[in-house]
Structure formats: C-alpha cells, structure tokens
Amino acid sequence: MRTQSPTSNRSRRLNLGLSERDAIRLADLGALTNASSQTEVIKRALLTYEALVERLADGAEFFVQDAEDETPVPLNLLIDVEPRQRLPRLGIVASSEQADPPASGQRRQGRNGR
Secondary structure, three states: OOOOOOOOOOOOOOOOOOOHHHHHHHHHHHHHOOOOOHHHHHHHHHHHHHHHHHHHHOOOOOEEOOOOOOOOEEOOOOOOOOOOOOOOOOOOOOHHHHHOOOOOOOOOOOOOOO
C-alpha cells in the first residue's frame, strides 16, 4: 500500500483547495486537538485514515458506545475498502509439544498421525 519508502523524509508541498466550510473544520480540529499547525492536523488525519483502512482491510469492525447507552452500535466510517485475502489459520501447538522437541532426525507426528 505504501508508495514511498517509510524512511524517506523528503517533503512535498501540496496546494489544497478547500471550501470555506472545510477550512473552518480544519481550523476547529486543530484547536480541539491542540495541533501546532493545519499541516499537523492533516498529517494526523492521514495516519489515522491509514490505520483505519488497514484494520478494515483485515476485516475489523468498529463500534461506538455513548456514555448513556449500554449497547455499542456499529460505526460507519464511510471508508470503502476491499477485504484482504486471509491466509488459513495455523493450528496452535499444544504446550506439551512445545516442551519436548523431537530428537535429532525424528519428525514430530501431527494430529493426523503424519
């Protein structure tokens, strides 16, 4: 998903065209979060968006619970992302199998006797 090396520190200047309403929202979010600049708000938003997309692609669901409500309800994040192909889950090794590794040259038998 990354298009550039995460270690790259080169800056790229962007010119954003925001509506007046969106510019006010950006300033308000900066004030609410004590951000040092509007750039910081956008960077934080980008990191948050990336984290949400990654989790949604892995099949996560998000819920919200208001202070006065007892039951959490699904949160629609308005992010449309294709789920990733999941690898089959591997079986968990029993603790007795972990404690006694097979002797050199021997293979450990699995649950199916193989």
